[in-house]
Amino acid sequence: MAEPNITLTVDEVVVRVAPGTTVAAAALMAGTQTRVSVSGEPRAPLCGMGICFECRVTINGALHQRSCQILCEPGMRVTTAEERSRR
Amino acid sequence: MSDAFDILVVGAGPAGIAAAVTAAECGLRVGVVDDNPAPGGQIWRSGAHLPAAAQRWKARFEAAPVTRLLGWRIVDCPEPGIARAQCNGAEIGRDSTTEIGRDLHYGQLILATGARERFLPFPGWTLPNVMGAGGLDAMARGGLPIAGKRVVVAGTGPLLLAVAAHLAAGGAKICAICEQASFGQMAPLMLQVLRQPGKLWQGVRYRFATKTSRYLTRCWPVAAEGDQRLQTVTLQRDGRQWQVECDYLACGFHLVPNTELAALLGCRLEKGFVVTDELMQTSAPGIWCVGEPTGIGGVELSLLEGQIAGLAAAGKTDAARKAGASRRGALGFVRALERACRLNPQLRDLVRHETIVCRCEDVPLGALLGRTGWRDAKLHTRCGMGPCQGRICGGALEFLFGWHADSVRPPVFPALVSSFLGPETLDLPKEAV
Numbered sequence: 001m002a003e004p005n006i007t008l009t010v011d012e013v014v015v016r017v018a019p020g021t022t023v024a025a026a027a028l029m030a031g032t033q034t035r036v037s038v039s040g041e042p043r044a045p046l047c048g049m050g051i052c053f054e055c056r057v058t059i060n061g062a063l064h065q066r067s068c069q070i071l072c073e074p075g076m077r078v079t080t081a082e083e084r085s086r087r
Numbered sequence: 088m089s090d091a092f093d094i095l096v097v098g099a100g101p102a103g104i105a106a107a108v109t110a111a112e113c114g115l116r117v118g119v120v121d122d123n124p125a126p127g128g129q130i131w132r133s134g135a136h137l138p139a140a141a142q143r144w145k146a147r148f149e150a151a152p153v154t155r156l157l158g159w160r161i162v163d164c165p166e167p168g169i170a171r172a173q174c175n176g177a178e179i180g181r182d183s184t185t186e187i188g189r190d191l192h193y194g195q196l197i198l199a200t201g202a203r204e205r206f207l208p209f210p211g212w213t214l215p216n217v218m219g220a221g222g223l224d225a226m227a228r229g230g231l232p233i234a235g236k237r238v239v240v241a242g243t244g245p246l247l248l249a250v251a252a253h254l255a256a257g258g259a260k261i262c263a264i265c266e267q268a269s270f271g272q273m274a275p276l277m278l279q280v281l282r283q284p285g286k287l288w289q290g291v292r293y294r295f296a297t298k299t300s301r302y303l304t305r306c307w308p309v310a311a312e313g314d315q316r317l318q319t320v321t322l323q324r325d326g327r328q329w330q331v332e333c334d335y336l337a338c339g340f341h342l343v344p345n346t347e348l349a350a351l352l353g354c355r356l357e358k359g360f361v362v363t364d365e366l367m368q369t370s371a372p373g374i375w376c377v378g379e380p381t382g383i384g385g386v387e388l389s390l391l392e393g394q395i396a397g398l399a400a401a402g403k404t405d406a407a408r409k410a411g412a413s414r415r416g417a418l419g420f421v422r423a424l425e426r427a428c429r430l431n432p433q434l435r436d437l438v439r440h441e442t443i444v445c446r447c448e449d450v451p452l453g454a455l456l457g458r459t460g461w462r463d464a465k466l467h468t469r470c471g472m473g474p475c476q477g478r479i480c481g482g483a484l485e486f487l488f489g490w491h492a493d494s495v496r497p498p499v500f501p502a503l504v505s506s507f508l509g510p511e512t513l514d515l516p517k518e519a520v
Contacts, residue, residue, distance in 0.1 A: 017230055018230060020133065020229075020230065021229060021230030022226070022229035022230060024226060024229065024231075025226055025229045025230035025231040026230070028226070028231055029231070029232065032215050032216075032315060032316045033215050033315070033316075037213070037446065037449050038447075038448060038449045039449040041213055041443075041449070042214075042215055042315055042316070043213065043215065043446070044215030044216060044218075044316070045218060045222065045226060046206070046217075046218055046219060046222055046446070046479070047203060047204060047218075047219050047221075047222045047225075047479070048218065048219060048221065048222035048223065048224070048225030048226045048229070049123075049129055049203065049221070049222070049225055050122050050123070050160075050175075051203045051475060051478050051479065052446070052475050052478070052479050053447065053473070053474040053475045053501075054446065056474075059176065059179045060179050060180060062176075062178035062179050064474075064501075065176055065178075065179065066175065066176075068225070068226070068229065069122055069123055069124065069158070069175050069176075070124070070158075070175060070176045070179070071124050072230075073180075076179075
């Protein structure tokens with residue numbers, strides 16, 4: 001991949017990624033999970049292709065974003081494991 | 088906002104690309120919708136070194152006079168000739184001009200919706216870093232660093248070897264490749280591959296790229312363990328079990344076709360696949376279906392079916408029939424592949440009473456025992472009623488209990504209310520939509 005020249009934050013951790021990197025990949029670079037399940041388990045991407053909804057994160061305040069199909073953009077604020085508390 | 092097309096293609100994988108390029112080159116107004124940010128589908132996903140044929144098709148697609156809606160997903164077909172699309176992530180940087188929903192008007196519809204992986208539940212399969220085989224490959228191509236990572240690849244099907252080769256090329260250490268099928272079960276597939284120099288050469292290259300890793304038939308994971316994320320996988324072969332320390336488990340049990348949209352449109356399905364005639368026309372007038380939803384057959388067959396449908400939908404019936412003749416010869420591969428990937432009944436014993444089957448609603452196997460079918464299970468346990476709409480647990484329930492989804496209702500993916508109403512009919516504050 002190209003130079004990592006896109007900077008975004010995942011749960012306040014600064015991550016630098018190359019253009020074309022998915023938000024799901026950035027989330028796993030910064031931490032270990034994307035969401036918390038309804039019974040409280042940590043979850044991370046399973047299918048990688050927009051089907052399973054395990055990769056849901058909050059992006060710039062917008063909830064339930066399927067991060068495996070959204071590319072990183074400069075300045076994005078990504079929050080993981082947030083969905084359950086705000087549901 | 089809306090758009091009008093002679094032909095709307097859903098899916099920009101090999102089948103959709105071939106259909107769109109072929110129809111556009113016949114002079115028709117063609118639109119293509121795909122929910123991924125780039126064309127190519129799963130198999131030609133960007134970020135990897137693509138074979139020459141893939142590069143040629145993608146270049147033709149880029150050059151063709153086709154309207155591309157990438158990062159858009161069809162959520163409903165409210166009436167004949169209209170498909171309702173929603174933009175992925177439209178809310179992220181939303182101002183009043185950002186479009187969320189569009190009605191796409193079409194004369195004919197070509198469904199090239201591809202396939203997803205089949206997942207089977209086993210203890211620990213919900214742990215972070217247990218992914219699909221194609222799933223980990225997709226994540227790696229999407230920028231997930233895998234150099235130096237220890238990966239166990241498991242499940243069934245030729246995809247395993249391809250994934251292992253891609254990951255090895257990215258610097259991953261492939262601990263083992265575990266194929267649930269027996270060698271004898273795969274023999275007819277190997278005979279088919281021997282007849283196709285392209286596939287044979289690809290297989291040889293994949294095995295060469297993973298030559299330092301063990302390829303074990305009749306082998307599968309029985310458990311994944313770890314604190315907050317995967318640390319070890321327990322593998323089983325011929326009754327013997329052992330543990331492997333690893334960073335990722337890439338595990339998929341072949342493919343399940345994405346037929347939801349076809350079902351919603353009333354196309355006839357048989358044994359889970361969309362039924363078409365030799366010109367790829369479904370039972371629903373003006374609706375065509377190509378690629379994996381008609382039978383799992385891989386890239387070459389998908390390209391052929393896309394071209395047949397593109398020609399036929401453009402009214403070039405003779406040319407389409409000619410192409411259709413070569414398709415008949417390729418269907419032996421579909422049957423051999425299906426046989427090679429037939430699941431060992433012992434895999435049903437992996438799931439325990441407390442193992443989660445439906446990951447969206449955290450429904451364990453124990454809650455499903457005694458239910459008469461999927462509808463009964465839905466009503467009593469919420470199994471299959473989360474945001475994936477049963478796409479993940481459905482493949483498992485089919486194998487475990489023989490249950491099938493009995494209906495498809497709109498929206499076929501979770502959708503925003505605003506994508507149904509449109510910005511012009513709805514003037515609500517941002518927080519409300």
